[in-house]
Amino acid sequence: MSFLVSAVMSYFGFMLQNHRQVLELTLEHLRLVGFSTLFAMLIGIPLGMVIAHRPRFNKPVLASANIIQTIPSLALFGFLLPVPWLGERADRLAILALTLYALLPIIRNTFTGIRGVDPAVVEAGRGMGLTESQLLFQVELPLAVSVILSGVRVAVVISVGLATIAAAIGAGGLGEFIFRGLAMVDDRVILAGAIPAAILALVADFGVGWLERRLQPR
Amino acid sequence: MQLATDSPVIEFRDVSYRVGGTQVLSGFNLQVMRGETLVLLGRSGSGKTTSLKLVNRLLSPASGEIRVKGVSNAEGDVIRLRRSMGYVIQEVGLFPHFSVERNIGLVPKIEGWPEDRIHARVQELLHTVGLAADTATRYPHQLSGGQRQRVGVARALGADPEILLMDEPFGALDPITRDELQREFLLLQQRLHKTVVFVTHDLREAVRLGSRIALMEAGRLVTLLTPGEFLRSADPLAAAYVRAFGEGLGSTANRGTT
Numbered sequence: 001m002s003f004l005v006s007a008v009m010s011y012f013g014f015m016l017q018n019h020r021q022v023l024e025l026t027l028e029h030l031r032l033v034g035f036s037t038l039f040a041m042l043i044g045i046p047l048g049m050v051i052a053h054r055p056r057f058n059k060p061v062l063a064s065a066n067i068i069q070t071i072p073s074l075a076l077f078g079f080l081l082p083v084p085w086l087g088e089r090a091d092r093l094a095i096l097a098l099t100l101y102a103l104l105p106i107i108r109n110t111f112t113g114i115r116g117v118d119p120a121v122v123e124a125g126r127g128m129g130l131t132e133s134q135l136l137f138q139v140e141l142p143l144a145v146s147v148i149l150s151g152v153r154v155a156v157v158i159s160v161g162l163a164t165i166a167a168a169i170g171a172g173g174l175g176e177f178i179f180r181g182l183a184m185v186d187d188r189v190i191l192a193g194a195i196p197a198a199i200l201a202l203v204a205d206f207g208v209g210w211l212e213r214r215l216q217p218r
Numbered sequence: 219m220q221l222a223t224d225s226p227v228i229e230f231r232d233v234s235y236r237v238g239g240t241q242v243l244s245g246f247n248l249q250v251m252r253g254e255t256l257v258l259l260g261r262s263g264s265g266k267t268t269s270l271k272l273v274n275r276l277l278s279p280a281s282g283e284i285r286v287k288g289v290s291n292a293e294g295d296v297i298r299l300r301r302s303m304g305y306v307i308q309e310v311g312l313f314p315h316f317s318v319e320r321n322i323g324l325v326p327k328i329e330g331w332p333e334d335r336i337h338a339r340v341q342e343l344l345h346t347v348g349l350a351a352d353t354a355t356r357y358p359h360q361l362s363g364g365q366r367q368r369v370g371v372a373r374a375l376g377a378d379p380e381i382l383l384m385d386e387p388f389g390a391l392d393p394i395t396r397d398e399l400q401r402e403f404l405l406l407q408q409r410l411h412k413t414v415v416f417v418t419h420d421l422r423e424a425v426r427l428g429s430r431i432a433l434m435e436a437g438r439l440v441t442l443l444t445p446g447e448f449l450r451s452a453d454p455l456a457a458a459y460v461r462a463f464g465e466g467l468g469s470t471a472n473r474g475t476t
Contacts (some may be wrong), residue, residue, distance in 0.1 A: 028287070053408065118314075120308075120310070123307065124312070124370075126300075127276055127383075128305055128308070128325055129299075129300030129325065129328075130297075130298050130324075130328070138313075141279045217314055
């Protein structure tokens with residue numbers, strides 16, 4: 001028991017001593033996750049909308065996103081390293097890789113969300129003379145939004161975890177502490193990265209979940 | 219363009235439609251006159267819903283043409299065409315994320331009506347279909363089946379279209395609510411004189427609401443009769459319908475001349 005107490009004390013002591021760096025790396029981490037999720041949404045949501053209306057494309061698109069998902073993250077970071085403009089800055093590269101990983105849940109949920117809209121509602125709307133874009137933006141997207149957001153939520157949580165590995169190629173973020181701690185065989189340093197990362201994941205999960213419930217259609 | 223009262227508002231000219239290898243509709247000819255309620259009666263798979271969807275171009279014919287007010291409906295803007303006719307379906311298809319007011323006012327809104335005019339129109343329509351004014355702020359999931367279908371009818375009437383297409387609108391309702399809505403439909407039609415194409419498989423409903431009944435079977439028009447004629451018809455299929463629905467039909471028959 002006293003061992004545990006002293007371990008916790010020494011962990012907090014380390015965090016307190018290094019609070020400036022903890023904060024800095026947390027912000028870096030947030031930046032990696034934020035940008036990659038944003039890009040993945042900008043690409044994934046329109047792509048999901050397209051394949052929901054063009055059934056021909058849904059298999060190839062979902063299969064590609066699936067394949068990307070199966071590439072081990074460390075390997076993907078490694079593959080992208082020699083790419084000219086990207087390789088110059090590790091954070092660019094990390095954001096690209098994280099974007100690729102975030103695509104699958106976002107595309108898939110946009111697709112299932114839109115396909116899940118009651119066909120009678122869509123038919124009534126079309127029969128009333130809504131244009132295809134009015135149908136999409138006023139009916140299908142609002143009705144699919146909570147399913148789409150639950151995809152975003154999964155993507156964010158995955159990204160927070162994956163972004164720790166980006167430190168291996170020097171992209172920064174909380175992974176710095178984890179890799180440093182591994183090298184130093186010092187649990188305190190590992191935890192200084194792991195615990196804030198876990199908190200970030202929980203907060204993001206809760207935040208997007210809250211938004212999801214707020215925007216839930218009746 | 220002013221049309222003579224005896225020219226058809228909707229006209230099917232030798233229309234056929236097929237899905238894959240199946241002939242859903244063949245050699246279909248029919249004229250719907252101004253202000254009448256023409257009922258398409260038939261079993262499921264007889265092609266009645268298909269015929270309805272050909273009118274507002276949710277489907278396109280394999281051959282032949284459908285003329286609306288004298289002009290082929292394949293010409294011109296499909297969106298304009300659809301907005302010029304109300305469409306009511308059995309599942310209602312109300313937008314679950316819109317209040318009743320937004321549901322009813324949707325076509326007027328996208329047609330660019332000013333807000334106060336939309337609001338007045340919604341109130342007027344709620345009254346027309348027998349709903350309380352405070353229904354406007356409620357959402358579809360808060361309504362009963364009968365109320366939802368009333369909203370569906372009000373929504374179809376939104377921008378005051380001349381034509382109403384109704385696909386088994388009362389089919390999913392309990393008998394009492396259905397009876398109520400049928401009665402109100404008749405009263406409504408006496409006032410509004412819309413040109414209505416009404417799909418049903420229920421002879422009782424057809425006889426009660428229709429000014430003429432088009433009996434369909436396997437993608438063909440079998441016969442076209444007034445409710446009174448239908449009940450006395452010697453046509454084997456019509457007679458089979460009358461037998462299946464039993465006694466007492468005569469008293470429900472629509473004798474109105476619209």
